[in-house]
Amino acid sequence: MNPAKITIFAPGLIGGSVALAATQAFPKTKISICTRRPESVPAIRTMLPQAEIGTSPSLASHADLVLLGSPPSALPELVRSILPFLSPTTLVTDVSSFKESVEKTIAPLLFGHARWIGSHPMAGSEHSGISAARADLFHQAPVILTPTAATSTDTLEQATSFWQALGARVLSMTPQLHDAQIARISHLPHLIATTLVLTAGSDSLPLAGSGYRDTTRIASGPAPLWTEILIGNQPELLASLKTFRTTFDQVTSALENKDASTLSKLLDQATHIRRTLPSP
Amino acid sequence: MNPAKITIFAPGLIGGSVALAATQAFPKTKISICTRRPESVPAIRTMLPQAEIGTSPSLASHADLVLLGSPPSALPELVRSILPFLSPTTLVTDVSSFKESVEKTIAPLLFGHARWIGSHPMAGSEHSGISAARADLFHQAPVILTPTAATSTDTLEQATSFWQALGARVLSMTPQLHDAQIARISHLPHLIATTLVLTAGSDSLPLAGSGYRDTTRIASGPAPLWTEILIGNQPELLASLKTFRTTFDQVTSALENKDASTLSKLLDQATHIRRTLPSP
Secondary structure, eight states, X not given: OOOSEEEEESOSHHHXXXXXXXXXXXXXXXXXXXXXXXXXXXXXXXHOTTSEEESOGGGGTTOSEEEEOSOGGXXXXXXXXXXXXXXXXXXXXXXXXXXHHHHHHHHHHHTTTSEEOEEEEOOOOXXXXXXXXXXXTXXXXXXXXXXXXXXXXXXXXXXXXXXXXXXXXXXXXXXXXXXXXXXXXIIHHHHHHHHHHHHHTTTTGGGOOHHHHHHHGGGGSOHHHHHHHHHHTHHHHHHHHHHHHHHHHHHHHHHHTTOHHHHHHHHHHHHHHHTTSOOO | OOOSXXXXXXXXXXXXXXXXXXXXXXXXXXXXXXXXXXXXXXXXHHHXXXXXXXXXXXXXXXXXXXXXXXXXXXXXXXXXXXXXXXXXXXXXXXXXXXXXXXXHHHHHHHTTTSEEOEEEEOOOOSOOSGGGOOTTTTTTOEEEEEOOTTOOHHHHHHHHHHHHHTTOEEEXXXXXXXXXXXXXXXIHHHHHHHHHHHHHTTXXXXXXXXXXXXXXXXXXXXXXXXXXXXXXXXXXXXXXXXXXXXXXXXXXXXXXXXXXXXXXXXHHHHHHHXXXXXXX
């Protein structure tokens, strides 16, 4: 993909990082940024001095690629506002953490107005907002594309090529499969890290080593966004919580019985799985 | 503390790192390393070319400080083997992750032979063995000393000064309080990270981002050592698991009811606690 113009709406951590990374990856491309909040324009201008920056949805005009950085709940209104400025060749994508319900809402809105494919970059940090954006945020990060039967090969290929240019490792799967897998690998860890922090409380924090620090890092992520994500993927996440509880009961029972053999097998099994994760 | 000789027994990740850090912190001190395994002598020699290295417990002779790097289960035998080489002024300490039962076993063995205080450096990594040792492992890491009514002020002060010289942030508390707090802040996170890995399984690993990576890092630690640690602190860890389960049920119920207000409050509370953790 070699876009002449990319427009990024709602540039927070992810949208801002896309803007920074795209500026490096496509030096000849016009980068256009649209924020709803006029007060954030100066900060964006400092970070992206070459970009066109404004508050009007008309910034989507003539874009080859439109990236929607909003949380899922704000997407329908955002999409409606940009419809007049899209063309049937514009490729529109998002960065939502759950896909099936977003697909059901957004695909019909864009149908006939633009090409659409869902994206989920598995990159981020416990920080939020454009001030936390980094040009290398997607370097080696998985980005999951969620084509459906309605997605053309061209659309999938161009979206793949775009994210690859930003350094990402692109995977593709149905929105349904995405939601099931992401529940296990991202939403469950978030909820469990939160539960851990609440359980450990504040009193023991001075004793915390790098184990606690890493295990709970994501629990300091923005609560409103994560509430939306966790509830947005509720059915799949509940299924993961159920599996977690079964395993938790197994582990607890091994500990209650001081059953070193079973406990050791469980720890060993986890070690074995975790060590297959490729290094970053 | 300005020791003329330090002897380190069973140099793995922790003992090896103590040797490296002490070599830097006390350049005039003789560092002596004792391993039970003759085959590891060459690797230790490469890492610590200035040290005296051997396999005999007599290496403890004339040491001002003896550090026992063994897992708790191996401590009694190790301590018995070095008793003939200790003097009443020798300061002996360990690095065990649970303290009350170690205290009950080790303090009586050393009584009248040497001075004793338990240490627990909250530093480590998912890697083990001396090859993972680092001179800066204790830099800013909490080290918890566990004095009892039998511990002299001198002993506590010297142990404090020793770990501080290695860069650590030293805390002190009773073995009982240590075990309760460490259950919450270290042993519980380990068990939960393990449960998470087992729940998420292998299929979704290609989608894993930095959240999963950090949350589960400690689950790749050595299973035999962790089995011993978790069972060694079983009563306190079971209490933590019980609290965890209560909070887990609260979180699950909020999600089941799509109760965004409660879920958001829980996430916010965790964010608030987690953000009070000082940066490393």
